[in-house]
Amino acid sequence: MESLHPRIRILWVAQTAIMAIVLGAVFVAIDRWITAVPTAGLVGVVAVALVLGAAYAIRLYQVWQFELQPDALYLERGVITFVETAVPFVRVQHVDTQFGPIERALGLSSVVVYTAGSRNADVRIPGLPPNRARDLQDTLRQLAVESEADDAV
Amino acid sequence: MNRLHPFSAFTYAIQYGLLWLWIPVFLVIGLAGVFEPVSMAWLPFGALLGFLLGAAYGVVYYYRFGYAVTPDTFDVASGVFARRSREIPYRRIQNVDVRQGVFQRLLGLAVVTIETAGGGSSEAALSFVSKSEADRLQHQIRRRTAQVNGRSETPSTEPTEGEAPRERAESGEPTEPSEVDAEAEREAPSESSESEVPAPTEPDEAGRPPAERRPAPSTDRRPEPQRKRLFALESRELLLYSLTTLRPAAIAAVGFVFFLATDSILEVLLTISQPFGGPEDLATGDAQSYGVLTVVSAINGIVITYLVSVAYTFATYYDFQLGRVGDDFVYERGLLQRYSGSIPVEKVQSVTVTDNPLQRAIEYAGLWVETAGYGPDSSGGSQSAVPLARTAHVHRFTETLTGVETPKFESPPPLARRRYLVRYSLIAAVVVGIVFAIAHVTPLERWYLAAIVFAAVPPAAHLRYVHLGYYVGEDHLVIRRGFWRRRTTVIPYYRIQTVTTRRSIFQRRLGLASLVVDTASSRTFFWATPTIYDVDLEDARDTHRTGRKRLQSALRERARADDVGFSVDFT
Structure with a gap:
């Protein structure tokens, strides 16, 4: 069985980071125009998304x-x-x-x-x-x- | 290059005229707000100008649209500014359909569509040609497809047979159409005479009457395969089919009408519910009268949807006939809009037997064949070969058609049922949650009564489980699934495209797996890829291996034996 090139992890983590940033931007937008979102919660959600995404990327690489x-x-x-x-x-x-x-x-x-x-x-x-x-x-x-x-x- | 029927020039002119009319209208409305000199008074003139330009474009489009039956390909050239010329090799054609709506039937016109495996839509659509021209095209393409395929199967005769049509085409177009027209004229009356043949009167229990062979035209110069009837839907079966089938299209249609005329329909519903204790009007009323209104309206909605569905099915499958010409299936159906199509048998990918609970109760079922093209229905490449017949007959048809032995279904392990129990419980919990949320924002009380949906969970899980089954046959894989619309798909191994074993996180915990067997049939919303759900991982792996191995051996065998794999005379 052949694995993928290890650098693919960087790509996948980068993709997750982009998603997390978009998610963060959405929250910031909600915070500004709709209703107040606590900053801690905002940072927390983005951080969790980032960590989960990175873990997912690494696991996916191991499995592929x-x-x-x-x-x-x-x-x-x-x-x-x-x-x-x-x-x-x-x-x-x-x-x-x-x-x-x-x-x-x-x-x-x-x-x-x-x-x-x-x-x-x-x-x-x-x-x-x-x-x-x-x-x-x-x-x-x-x-x-x-x-x-x-x-x- | 042939042109479409001259009437198409008129329809294209109207079509493009109405479309282009809006361009100046929007321009005038948009510019009038910005620029002083532009006034709204220009609107009618702008609209007229747009319509005339559009109509002119439509007429030019008609003159620039051409199609031709060449020895190797079917050619379509179209486009006014950007030209497109498309050549479709006969070998790749999946089906040729002829469609006639009500007005088109009055005017003797038809729409011809040609499907190949690729692409998301029809490869060529000719709207409109005359009915006789449509039949001629269908016939011509069918013949040439058969010729091409015959040539590919017997390579030794390739040069001679391959040369003949090419020479004929080069020697001059004039000979071809006249000869073809003669054929079309011969074909047309004989076809109409066939449709007048009264339906056989013997009761169905006695089995199908022997297929009738149409008398061959006496002046046949070329040995032409005859049209042979395989199946005709009798009135009893048509009625049963209409009454036992609920079409999603009917729900959509009723919903659409409701959306268009919400106010007046609400008024009518209100009037109907009043004798039963409904509210005086929508604003005044207590919980009980609203409840009555809801129940009465729901019953009304269901009854009307059902009636629309029955009428739709009846009109669609009225006078359904399936026949064969050579190695092609040909079918016709429709009361108002008439469809006729042909499917080369070697393009059939898989065969599916469908039934719903009602049909199972009266022991009837339907038979569908799947090709890789796009059919006239929303059902994708699925074509109804036998809309409804006694289950025993349908099983016999399936076995003759595919050569599959009577399947002895294996069930997934009982663990799978536990999975569905959990899954449906979760769904029920969500339903109760939604009702709870509604109860909080409306005066609705006793939300906890919704917990009654949990009573449906065990039967639902059980029914899903008992209708799952698969059979790993000698030359075929048979997969059965679904309760509301149970489908039993017979896939010859040599039609397998890819085999996939899937294990979700929950399945892995239980040691289960699902096996997805992909064929080249078109995927649609209602016809998901055949999947063996929730079997033991070992069984899934075994079947996976078997499928792959038998694909290879079946392909080797077929290369030697020159076998289509489906038997055309299946009824």
């Missing part, structure tokens, strides 16, 4: 694993709900590598695997070093082509 098995891409992830997904290579429609601005700043990319399914139709593996992401994309593409089925939808 993926593997190329003989017939399928296999992934394990999830903190609250633990999810194990198998994406058979035959079902891969196309593979993308993507990265957002924060990911790029951290030197990370994501690989997104698309299937024709209705749920989990796009499976994303975040937090890979760009080289590994490209590698994985190539491998998946080759495996998908090799195992192509003739019953495409």
Whole structure:
């Protein structure tokens, strides 16, 4: 089983921090225009959100694993709900590598695997070093082509 | 490139005219407040100008819209300023639907929509073409799709068969339409004659009458697959179906009407409730008369919603017929708005048997097939193959259609029932909490009577539990779930897209897991992805592995055996 790059934690913690700041801003807005919110409570809620978010991010990193098995891409992830997904290579429609601005700043990319399914139709593996992401994309593409089925939808 | 029916120019002109009319109206209203020289008196002229411009755009849109049936693709080119030309390979077409509303039927027009697996909406919509042209298109596309698929399955004949249509197209368009028109004319009368065939009169218990074969047209130059009837909804079944189905659309419709005319409807409800002790008007009244009003109005609302639902189902499924042409299912239905569609059998992803408590009580059920396209209904890619028939028949149809053996369902462990008990208790607690909150802001007393909802918790949990079941078959996975609308989905292993085992924090404590088996059928609000809920983790893992393994072996087998996997003659 392969883990994600450790720097993904920074990305996830940063995302939580942004959420916490937005939450704080909402509280400040409520405080100014609607009703008084005690400052201690405000700081407390934001701090708790930040801590929970950071713990969640770290736990998610510990849980996140993926593997190329003989017939399928296999992934394990999830903190609250633990999810194990198998994406058979035959079902891969196309593979993308993507990265957002924060990911790029951290030197990370994501690989997104698309299937024709209705749920989990796009499976994303975040937090890979760009080289590994490209590698994985190539491998998946080759495996998908090799195992192509003739019953495409 | 063919054009739409000339009447479309008129409808597009009206449509765009009415749309564009608002642009100058808003401009004038907006500018009149800001600039002195602009006056509100310009409004009618601005509106007229907008309408005329819009109408002109509509007419131009009509002239710039073209479609063509080419040997390999169905082409649509559209757009006035930004042009879009789209080529849809026949191989990718999921279904072709023809829809006729009331006015369109009076004028002999129809809307043709073509669905593929991708995208969030129809890939091509032709509104309007004449009915005969619609039938011709449906027929043509069906034939060419069958041809393309036939070619792909027998690679040895590819060059010769592949060349033939291409040459014909290159040698000149003129030969194609005339030949096609002849076919369409031949097809059209024979189809109408078929719809006049009286419904078989034998009672249903005796089983289906043998499918009737339509006499082949004598002047058939090309060996054309014949249309064969698989199922027709009889009046008894139609009535039962209408009476036992409650459509969410009806609730929405009644709610919408109520929203539009709230005051007058409240007045009517008030008048109705007065004989039973309702209040004189909405402002005066005590707790008891308000209670009477509420109860009477609720009964009224339920009855009216039910009647609307019955009427809607009746009109939608009136004269439902399912048939086959070659390897395609074709269906027709509708009283006011007529639908007809075709589904290539190799595009069928899974098959679902549905029933609700009422239908179970009278031992009837329905059969749906799921494709990856978007159907004419809100039901996504689900098409009703048999809206309602005796459960025994539906089971037989399902077994013939998919080749699945009679499933021996396994239940989740009793632990799961405990989970639902807890879950529904929480919901009941929330309900009591809400009533408590209401009691605090209104004169409502005795809020604690709401605790009676807890009485519903054990039966609800039990009913949910007993209707869960799954069967890991030789070539199929069968998943049953739901009480109000129970669905038993048969998924051939080779249709599996992804397999996912999910364990929430609560499930992990109990050692349970849910298995989500995804296929390429469209997801919709009402048709969630088939899921085996709350089985032992070991069983979930086993099924997960089995699904993956059988997917691979089934695909290998299919590559060798050249098998569609569904048998078209299933009734």
